[in-house]
Amino acid sequence: MKLTKTEKNQNPKLYGYGSLEKLQSDPDNTLTHWIPYKDADGDLRFIPCDEEYFHFHRNDVRNERRRRDTESRCLIPSEKFGLVKCRADCSLCPKVRDGLPISIDYMRENYDFDFKDGSYEEHQEQLKEQEQSEFIWNLVSEFNETDQLILKYFNEGKTDAEIATELNKARSTIQERKTKLIKILTEKYEKNKK
Structure with missing residues (x-):
C-alpha cells in the first residue's frame, strides 16, 4: 500500500x-x-x-559513482599497455559515450586489434598438462609393481603410514623408497624431456 x-x-x-x-x-x-x-x-x-x-x-x-564512471569510459589503444581507459574529459570528446563496453568488432575494424581468446589458451594448457601427466605415468610404468603402487598412492594423497599399511611394509621404508623414486623419476623426466 x-x-x-x-x-x-x-x-x-x-x-x-x-x-x-x-x-x-x-x-x-x-x-x-x-x-x-x-x-x-x-x-x-x-x-x-x-x-x-x-x-x-x-x-x-x-566511490560507487566513480566506479560506474570509470566502467563507462572508452577503451583506447596504447602502444605500451594495449587497451587502457580513456582519461580525457568526456564532455569534450567527439565520440559518443554511451556507457556500454566497446565492441570487439569496432576495435578490430578501426584499430586492427585482436582480442586474445582465453578459451584457446586454457584448452592448450589442458592438453599440455594431460600430455605431461601421461608422459610421467609412462615413466612410472617402467618401475616395479611395488614402486608403482607407492607413487600411485602418494599421488592420490595418502600418507606414508597409510601406504605402509596398504603394502604391509614399514613406514620408514616407504618414506625412504618414495624419496628415491621421486628423485629417479625427476632425473628420467629431465633426461627424456630434452
Whole structure:
C-alpha cells in the first residue's frame, strides 16, 4: 500500500523527514547530519545520522559513482599497455559515450586489434598438462609393481603410514623408497624431456 507524503511526515522516525526544515526544527532530533534518499514511492526523504556515518555514506556513494564512471569510459589503444581507459574529459570528446563496453568488432575494424581468446589458451594448457601427466605415468610404468603402487598412492594423497599399511611394509621404508623414486623419476623426466 502506497503511503502519502503526509502520512510519512507524521512518523519521521520510521519514514524519514520530508524536508530539511522539519528535520532541523524537530526538538527530538539531536543529530547534526543527515542523508538524503529516495524511498520506494520515489519521494525524497532525509534521515538524521551522526557525523561518522554521514562521511562513510558520502564517501561510499562517491566511490560507487566513480566506479560506474570509470566502467563507462572508452577503451583506447596504447602502444605500451594495449587497451587502457580513456582519461580525457568526456564532455569534450567527439565520440559518443554511451556507457556500454566497446565492441570487439569496432576495435578490430578501426584499430586492427585482436582480442586474445582465453578459451584457446586454457584448452592448450589442458592438453599440455594431460600430455605431461601421461608422459610421467609412462615413466612410472617402467618401475616395479611395488614402486608403482607407492607413487600411485602418494599421488592420490595418502600418507606414508597409510601406504605402509596398504603394502604391509614399514613406514620408514616407504618414506625412504618414495624419496628415491621421486628423485629417479625427476632425473628420467629431465633426461627424456630434452
